[in-house]
Amino acid sequence: MGPGRTPPHWGNHGSVASVVIETPHRGAFTPILECEFDLAYTPLLEWRDGRGEVVFCQLDLTGRIGHEPAADLLAGNLIRYLVDRPASRNQDKSVVFLGDARSAAFIRGLGLQVVEEQSRLSPESQVAVVGPDHLSAVREKLSAFVRSGGTAIVLPQDAKQWPADGGVRLAPRKVTRVLHDGASPMARRHWPPVAPLPHLPRPPGLRRGPARLPSASSTASC
Numbered sequence: 001m002g003p004g005r006t007p008p009h010w011g012n013h014g015s016v017a018s019v020v021i022e023t024p025h026r027g028a029f030t031p032i033l034e035c036e037f038d039l040a041y042t043p044l045l046e047w048r049d050g051r052g053e054v055v056f057c058q059l060d061l062t063g064r065i066g067h068e069p070a071a072d073l074l075a076g077n078l079i080r081y082l083v084d085r086p087a088s089r090n091q092d093k094s095v096v097f098l099g100d101a102r103s104a105a106f107i108r109g110l111g112l113q114v115v116e117e118q119s120r121l122s123p124e125s126q127v128a129v130v131g132p133d134h135l136s137a138v139r140e141k142l143s144a145f146v147r148s149g150g151t152a153i154v155l156p157q158d159a160k161q162w163p164a165d166g167g168v169r170l171a172p173r174k175v176t177r178v179l180h181d182g183a184s185p186m187a188r189r190h191w192p193p194v195a196p197l198p199h200l201p202r203p204p205g206l207r208r209g210p211a212r213l214p215s216a217s218s219t220a221s222c
Helices: 069-084 101-108 136-147
Strands: 029-035 041-049 052-057 094-098 126-130 151-154 168-179 207-218
Touching (some): 052 069, 094 101, 126 136, 136 151
Parallel strands (some): 094 126, 126 151
Antiparallel strands (some): 029 041, 168 207
8 A cells, every 4th residue: 555545444434233233042032133252142132022023123224214224124024924924832831850869950051941740741841851871761652742742852862772673773874073171371261052962971182073872763653
């Protein structure tokens, strides 16, 4: 750059969203738009709670509505989305954990309120989470729950937990996961999303590493 010349000025002219928020890691949040590094941020976010919902909008609409067609269209679509959309199911189901106390603590660490194992499960008001290596102990109860319309999440199980006649085939599959042991400054931070499940050994190194885990697929014919 020659003498007397100044560098170009970078402004926010034409920006879509000047300030965006990081997508929350916990809770009933759904990003409608995603942006920034690793798509980890959002300028338009929906949060459901109980029978209602809130839409957080960080898009630069102020001062543009009535002047820019794109802003008019977006603002109108947002209002119609909230007014005309059909009523959704309530976001008020409780989580019933079927497993040991150590695994239950892991689920609570994700920010969920956990109800201990109960004699009867309710598909209308509960979601069942089966802890590691606990499937065979609750198979009959879980089957009745799912057949009645319930939703269940089954955490990693040993191959012996799956019945041979249960319509599930297990096969080893190579995957990549993030590992850490506190060897670097970044690794010394608390990283709940990359921590291993309680029943797995804690792996070394903040890095990507291969692992062979059982993969489940259906054996039922359509």
